[in-house]
Amino acid sequence: MVFAMLMCFPTKIKQCMDMIVSSYMLDSGIRLPHLMTVAVIGALDNPSQKEVREHLPFDKSYISILVRELIDMGCVVNVGEGKVQSLELTESGHRMEAISRMVRDIISVNLFRDFDEGEREVFESCLRKLENRTDILIQTYSQKGSRQ
Numbered sequence: 181m182v183f184a185m186l187m188c189f190p191t192k193i194k195q196c197m198d199m200i201v202s203s204y205m206l207d208s209g210i211r212l213p214h215l216m217t218v219a220v221i222g223a224l225d226n227p228s229q230k231e232v233r234e235h236l237p238f239d240k241s242y243i244s245i246l247v248r249e250l251i252d253m254g255c256v257v258n259v260g261e262g263k264v265q266s267l268e269l270t271e272s273g274h275r276m277e278a279i280s281r282m283v284r285d286i287i288s289v290n291l292f293r294d295f296d297e298g299e300r301e302v303f304e305s306c307l308r309k310l311e312n313r314t315d316i317l318i319q320t321y322s323q324k325g326s327r328q
Contacts, residue, residue, distance in 0.1 A: 188205050193291075204279075208285040209253070213238065215280035217246045218255060218269065222277040226259065 194212075201212045213236075220235045221227060233243045247267065250256040255273035260266035269277060292300055 196291070197287055200290065201283055204283055204286065210276065212283075213242075213246055214250060214253075214255075215276065215283055216275045217243070217250060218273055219280045219284075221256060221267050222274065226268050228267070230266040230269065234306075289305075300310050304310075 186291075196210055201210075201215065205211070216236055217232060220232050223312075224231060228245050229247055232247070233240060236243065238246070247256060250273070250278050251258065251274070255270055257268050257270055258265055259268045293304065
């Protein structure tokens with residue numbers, strides 16, 4: 181049962197979070213990945229796309245698309261010179277960052293409504309352990325020819 185849950189859980193959580201975001205963002209065109217990207221750019225000091233990618237579960241090309249869309253929306257500017265990127269939030273971007281925090285809180289409250297504080301802490305601890313173990317397994321199995 182746990183194996184099946186591990187296979188389905190990420191898709192279900194993403195679907196749930198996407199639906200919550202779309203219900204609050206309505207027809208704005210703002211999606212969960214935009215909110216996540218704005219939050220990362222706002223938290224870092226004029227990051228490059230590469231630095232943004234280190235904090236998000238998206239590949240290089242999708243980060244490029246998200247940054248381009250955020251620039252087109254007027255939420256992000258590239259203040260770097262030449263090929264050097266240095267991303268910065270605009271006034272609209274800072275407003276979207278605040279919306280991102282609000283939506284994150286709404287998602288959190290809705291997802292963890294049936295958890296008491298102790299259960300939430302245990303769940304978070306278990307997820308951290310699972311993430312650490314996953315990182316180890318990824319590293320182990322990404323080494324050529326390794327079958328440990």
